[in-house]
Amino acid sequence: MQNRLVYSPAGILFMLLMVFLLFAVVGLLFFDLARTAFVKIGFTWSQALFVLLASLLGSSINIPLTKMSCSTPMVTEQYVRSFGVAYRVPVIENINCDTLLAINFGGAVIPAVISLGLLYKFPAALTFALVGIIIVAIIINRVAKPVKGLGIVTPALLPPLVAALAAIVMVYVFGAPEQYIFLIAYVGGTLGTLIGADILNLGKIRDLGAPVASIGGAGTFDGVFLSGLIAVLLV
Numbered sequence: 001m002q003n004r005l006v007y008s009p010a011g012i013l014f015m016l017l018m019v020f021l022l023f024a025v026v027g028l029l030f031f032d033l034a035r036t037a038f039v040k041i042g043f044t045w046s047q048a049l050f051v052l053l054a055s056l057l058g059s060s061i062n063i064p065l066t067k068m069s070c071s072t073p074m075v076t077e078q079y080v081r082s083f084g085v086a087y088r089v090p091v092i093e094n095i096n097c098d099t100l101l102a103i104n105f106g107g108a109v110i111p112a113v114i115s116l117g118l119l120y121k122f123p124a125a126l127t128f129a130l131v132g133i134i135i136v137a138i139i140i141n142r143v144a145k146p147v148k149g150l151g152i153v154t155p156a157l158l159p160p161l162v163a164a165l166a167a168i169v170m171v172y173v174f175g176a177p178e179q180y181i182f183l184i185a186y187v188g189g190t191l192g193t194l195i196g197a198d199i200l201n202l203g204k205i206r207d208l209g210a211p212v213a214s215i216g217g218a219g220t221f222d223g224v225f226l227s228g229l230i231a232v233l234l235v
Contacts (some may be wrong), residue, residue, distance in 0.1 A: 011122040037232040041118060051110065054223055058106025062214045068099045068206045089229050099205055100212045107225050108198075108216025111190040115228070128176035131188045132166040137200070142195045151213045152201045154193070160230035163189030167231065182232050189231035193224050199217025 038048035098119045103109060111177045119126055139162050142209035144154045168178040176184065216224040 033233060034229050037182075037186075037229040040232050041186050042121075042183075043156070051114065055106040055110050058110055059104060059225075060219070061105040062102035062217050063105060063210070065101045065103055065215075068101055068213075081131035099208070101202075101215075102206065102212060102217065103215040104217030105215075106216075108194060111216070111225050111228055115187045115190045116191045117207060118187060122180065122183060124177065125180040125183050128174065128180060129184050131174070132163065132170055132184045132188030133192045133195065135166040135169075136162050136188045137196035140193055140196035141200050144201055146201065146204045146208055148208050149210060151205065152197050154197050156226070157230070159193040159197070159227035160189050160234060163192060163227060164234035166192075173212035185227040185231040185234070189229075190224055193227045198224070 003024050034052055035045060035048040039045060039053060043051065119129055136159060140154055140159050143158060144152050147153050166188050167181050171178050171181045194216065201224050
């Protein structure tokens with residue numbers, strides 16, 4: 001009787017097609033929301049699409065910066081879990097215990113360049129944005145967790161939430177011009193996360209036994225990249 005009640009109503013190929021379409025729809029919705037976030041901070045739709053595609057393609061590019069000698073044995077597991085998320089560790093079979101420090105082009109370089117460009121274009125927002133960056137950096141630095149074999153990780157939604165709240169406080173408490181609320185949220189979410197989670201924790205990397213530590217390179221869209229976009233959508 002149980003076998004008669006639990007069965008697939010369609011063929012396996014049709015079900016796989018439905019799953020593919022589901023992921024395609026979710027992906028399109030994400031890109032639409034991301035483009036909306038960029039439009040709010042002053043980009044055109046075509047510019048937003050270009051930045052998203054550049055970030056997606058650039059997420060696979062890690063630019064080497066330096067090598068750091070490990071103070072602990074190298075971790076060789078292929079996957080490390082933190083905050084409920086499984087991260088793939090690029091294992092390097094090497095007798096030397098060296099961690100390659102790199103920066104991700106799509107996850108760190110592009111968001112940082114956009115943030116600096118916005119601050120240059122709107123200098124009147126600089127002071128408020130800097131305060132927002134400091135607030136996000138301090139809070140995220142306190143929460144960031146060193147994970148052996150992986151690097152420095154934070155809860156996914158915390159940086160954008162903090163950045164959005166910082167932007168709201170800057171506008172409605174400290175009197176920042178309301179038209180800068182999206183800029184403050186984006187810059188705080190990107191540079192604040194980059195500084196608080198990554199840069200201020202560089203000294204801890206040699207103790208993690210990770211073969212590669214990539215700034216802004218934990219995934220296709222890293223926390224630094226997503227923090228700015230989600231923060232803009234939240235305000």
